Amino acid sequence: MSKGAMAEQFVQQAEDGDPQAQFTLACCYFNAWGCNKDLELAAKWFGEASHQGHLKAQNNYGKCFQNGWGVEQSYETAAKWYHASSDPRTYCPGRPHPKLSCPLACPCLKNALGDGYARAQANLGIMYQNGWGVEKNRETAVKWYRIASNQGHADGQANLGVCYHNGWGVKKNLELAAHWYRLAAEQGDQYGQANLGVCYDNGWGVEKDLNEAFKWYKLAAEQGHAYGQNNLGRCYENGWGCTQSIDEAVRWYRASAEQGDIFGMNTLGWCYAEGWGVAPDVEVAARWHRAAQEAAEKMTGGPVEPPSPNKKPPFDSTSKDPHDAVKIYRRAAEQGKAQGQFSLGWCCENGWGMHQDLAAAFKWYNKAASQGHPYAQHKVGKLYESGRGCEKNPEKAEQFLEMARTKSDERTQRFNELNGSPNAKPKPKRLDL
Known part of the structure; x- marks a missing residue:
């Protein structure tokens, strides 16, 4: 059946109370499959299915509350639904709301913890890691990442690697960080690939190998990972693990910059300022450096050192003369x-x-x-x-x-830490079906 026919087919079944039909209809409204996109109706039907214990619907209903899609944004409510989807023991089918303290005598106890929805478990880890809707607790974040990871969920594996990498909620262990990055990377996860590339680039938890670093950066970059694109540009610039190519370096710096990556924008600005791989253009250089600085200020909450100079001084003074x-x-x-x-x-x-x-x-x-x-x-x-x-x-x-x-790499790490995670995920374009 084509996705275009889904909405019409599942309306009656959804209205009759079928949770799978309600979930599918919600996906149709969310993704505009055979109907106009309508986030309010999507949230409504995710909610209907969620109240009947549909795990994927509960995860997506949590996503709606997390991002304010069709409902008023509420991290607390998002966290509750992630809990419900992550551990079926916390939710009894037929109850009007997810109940986090479900009695042990509840019939749904027959569902083991591992039967929870792995995507929701990984999302719940993110909520605990950042303190969104729950009290910030990195140890609990690690718990949920690990549960999702043990089910083979790539997002959970990549984020568990980040925790081991930084010592967040668990003892720092670069070997285990690289291990979890690899499991995610081998599933095609671009964040795992980019982070595994960083490990090989620096010899963190693995033997330093620039050929392997290049390989994983390239896989991540080709999937659109902005930081991976910037690092791939560095490889081409220096001939690390590949044949040196100025054109390829600038190409990947540009790809990274156009996605708003701070380091990609700053490096592309340097290329224009120095005439490296492109025709010198101080105005274009200034534009990219200004964009990088504005992005950095938003991330850090304060000013950062200005990038390379242009037609005006690189350091503000009280005088315009x-x-x-x-x-x-x-x-x-x-x-x-x-x-x-x-x-x-x-x-x-x-x-x-x-x-x-x-x-x-x-x-x-x-x-x-x-x-x-x-x-x-x-x-x-x-x-x-x-x-x-x-x-x-x-x-x-x-x-x-x-x-x-080297100093740039150190700043990269500081920016990543300020951003909550070097493996921060963008909002999904689609919800699960």
């Missing part, structure tokens, strides 16, 4: 402030508010780089690479560029 701004940068630089040193170096390099002086630019970038400023490290590397403002030195160029890349 270039000459006054240079004075402010110089004062900060002479006080030993890395950002001031970097900004003054940029002014020297670009002749902004002063005569261009590449030797002075190299001097100030180098001072900032010695304090661990990643953008300054990148600029020093580029100057050594080209011989501008200093004697050309390919070995030192690679040394500073590698320092900048």
Whole structure:
């Protein structure tokens, strides 16, 4: 039967109280199969089936409450329905609402915990991990991820790997993290693939192997995983596990950036700023860097260091006059402030508010780089690479560029931690059928 005929066929059965028909009809309304998309009707029929103990409907009803699809958003109600779907012992068919303290004498006790719906169990883990609708409890999150994982659920396996990777609710164990990532990755889960790539990239829980890192990044990237795309670009940029290709690097950086990945946007901005693999365009570079910074500020709740320079200074000052701004940068630089040193170096390099002086630019970038400023490290590397403002030195160029890349990787980890999980999942486009 085509999905287009589902809605009409199942209406009468749903109205007669058949829970499977109610669930299927809800999916039709949610996905616009043979009818107009209607989230309120979808939620209604998921609810009808849920009250009769339909596990998949209960999970989807929880999703509706989690995201406000057709109902008023309520994390508490979402968590209750995930509980109901995760452990049938908590819900007695025929009761009007999921009951989290179902008496042991309840007839539904015959359902074992493992008979719960694995997708809901993984979702319930996410609720506990983030404190959505329940008290935040990483140990309980691990419990539900593990139950889902033991049933072979890829989302649960990938998230359990994240917990082992970071020591969230369980003792940190990189070997077990890689193990669970692999199980998810081998099922085609893009998050497991990307995270397994990171393990091989860094030698975390597995022997470092750039060929394997490239393989898993590529599989994740081809499925649209934004961070995997950015890391695949890094592989092509450096020839890690593959033949070096500037065109492929820029292609994957762009794919990542267009999905809103902070690091993809920032790296693509660098490509345009430096004319690496694309025609130099400071306006396009500024646009990507601005987008990356805005996204980072939303994630962290505060300002972050600005990305590479464009036609305006890379460090805000109280003055809009270039000459006054240079004075402010110089004062900060002479006080030993890395950002001031970097900004003054940029002014020297670009002749902004002063005569261009590449030797002075190299001097100030180098001072900032010695304090661990990643953008300054990148600029020093580029100057050594080209011989501008200093004697050309390919070995030192690679040394500073590698320092900048390492610092970027550290920031990636911090952003991931602030975002709650390095394996955060997007909202599903469809609900289960």
